[in-house]
Amino acid sequence: MNAKSKLQFSALKNFSEIGYYESTTLQISKDAGLSEATLFRTFDNKEDLYYSTLTYYSDTSNLNFYPLLSNLTFNDIQFDLTQITEFIVDTYISRIHMTRILISNLIQVKSIREHHSLVISEIHSFLMNYFVEMNIRNLICSLDYDTIANSIISCILYEITQETVFNKKVDFTKKDKEKIINKINSTLDVICLFLL
Structure with missing residues (x-):
């Protein structure tokens, strides 16, 4: 799993369990096993990470009836x-x-x-x-x-x-x-x- 995927997965869990405003970029980075600097090299800010995570996981969630x-x-x-x-x-x-x-x-x-x-x-x-x-x-x-x-x-x-x-x-x-x-x-x- 590359850095972006690790950060998105960590963000998914953090945003889900404690919410957008309560989640910090430091905690998301730590949970991903990466530095906060890596997060900011990968994403512009927390909002960019949020929307990137939603888009990634939305794109993988098509229903099969x-x-x-x-x-x-x-x-x-x-x-x-x-x-x-x-x-x-x-x-x-x-x-x-x-x-x-x-x-x-x-x-x-x-x-x-x-x-x-x-x-x-x-x-x-x-x-x-x-x-x-x-x-x-x-x-x-x-x-x-x-x-x-x-x-x-x-x-x-x-x-x-x-x-x-x-x-x-x-x-x-x-x-x-x-x-x-x-x-x-x-x-x-x-x-x-x-x-x-």
């Missing part, structure tokens, strides 16, 4: 929405540091909104396509799918935010993930009542 598609029945909406929810929760947990940075710093650092690592638009598009397909099959009624997709995403992000930002959880067990999914499923039950 194909494994999810093979698990969907396109017949049982309750089952399918649970599968979709598990996929999204797994996605956020597998990218826990980016998830924490983007959620916790969204308000503090306004220009962070340019980075789309929360992949909300991709998830929204997937849900919209799923609802349209289910409607074509006459398995759900015609509703405002945009609002329903946004409600599902909001519910998922709320639970992820509770665990990652407020409870400061970084390591998730299978039981932790199930707890999150069960909370979300109670909302999905209500959504399914509207769709059927």
Whole structure:
């Protein structure tokens, strides 16, 4: 791993665990096993390191929906929405540091909104396509799918935010993930009542 990669990985962990403003270039350098001078030879300043790190880890976080598609029945909406929810929760947990940075710093650092690592638009598009397909099959009624997709995403992000930002959880067990999914499923039950 070269110096730039070491610094970006260290920055990712620091920004995730203690926040942008609380992270120092000295600590990031030390955690990377490098000097602060090396950091400033590689990046102009802390903000440059921050955006470089976000861009690097954003570029490596494209979603692959194909494994999810093979698990969907396109017949049982309750089952399918649970599968979709598990996929999204797994996605956020597998990218826990980016998830924490983007959620916790969204308000503090306004220009962070340019980075789309929360992949909300991709998830929204997937849900919209799923609802349209289910409607074509006459398995759900015609509703405002945009609002329903946004409600599902909001519910998922709320639970992820509770665990990652407020409870400061970084390591998730299978039981932790199930707890999150069960909370979300109670909302999905209500959504399914509207769709059927």
